[in-house]
Amino acid sequence: MKVAVLGAAGGIGQPLSLLLKNGLPSGSQLSLYDVAPFTPGVAKDLSHIPTDVAVEGFTGAPDDAAPVQQAVKDIDVAVISAGVARKPGMTRADLFNINASIIANLVNNIAKTSPKACICIITNPVNSTVPLAAEVLKKRGVYDPHRLFGVSALDTLRSETFLGEEFKVPKSSININVIGGHSGVTIIPLLSQVKGFESLSQERIEALTNRIQNAGTEVVEAKAGAGSATLSMAAAGARFALKVLDGLLGKSGVTENAYVEGGSPLAPFFAQRVSFGKNGWDKVLDYGKVTDYEQKLIDAAKATLDGDIKKGVEFAQEWLKTNA
C-alpha cells in the first residue's frame, strides 16, 4: 500500500506522518509532500525509525505540479492536511478563501495521477472542501463517492474522551456516533446511544453536546494564536487512514464516522458511520433512533450544511473554468 500525506511538514502533517510511519503495515510506502522546502528532511528524519515503511519526501512551489504528481503517483490513499489553520475569533468557514484553491489543486493532481486513490480530507472547512473536491474529481471523470472522505473523526475521538471522563469508564469503551458535519452546530454527537446516557440530566446532555461542538475552538483559544488542534487531529487522521487501509486490504467489520456523499436524505454530504471495504467505504450505517433534542440539532444543522456544501461546489465550478 502507498499512502501520501499532503501538507506533511505542517503541524498536523508531521505527527500524522510519524503515526503512519509507525502504524502502516510492513512493506508500505509513505510519500510526503509539502510546499515547505524542508519536506525531504522530514522524510529523511522519519526514515531512521526502524519500521518497514519506505518514506520519500517531495517539495515545490504551489503552482509546480511535478513534485505533487510525483508524490501522489500510484497511491492507494491520500491524506490531505495542507492549508492554513484558524486563529482565535475565526470560524472554520473563514479559512475557505485560502484553503479552497489548495484543495482544488491537490485533488486535481491526484485525479490525474492516481484516479482510484481514496482521498481523506482534513483541511478545513471540511464541510465545504469535500464537496469542492468531488466537483474537481467529477470534472476529471474519476469521481467515486466511495473513495472521498471528510475526516470528521476528531469529533468522535473527543466524544470518546469527554464521555469516558463523564462516566468514569475507559475512553476506549465509549462507542459513539457523531453525525452531521465538522463545524459548530453541524457536529451532532448522538449521546442517547451511549451506555450510561440515562444517568445524564438534560443540563449535562446540553453541556457535553456544546463542549463537543466547540472543542476545536477550545484548542484554538488555548493555543492563543498559534493555530488549532494538530496532535489530536493527527491521531484522528492516522486512525482514520489506517481504517481505510484495513478496508482496502480486505479486513471486515471496520467502521468510523466520516463526512461522505452517502445518500443521506438530510444533506448530500453528511457525516455518518461508514464501514470500509476493498473500494473505499462500502456502507453507510443507519444512525437509528434519536431523541427529540438530537432531532432538533439535526434540523438546525441542515441550513448550515447546505450553505457550506453550496460554497464548495460553486468555488470548484469557478476554479475549473480557469484551471485545465
Ligand code: LMR
Ligand atoms: C478541529 O476540530 O480541531 C479542527 O477542525 C481545527 C479547527 O479549526 O477547529
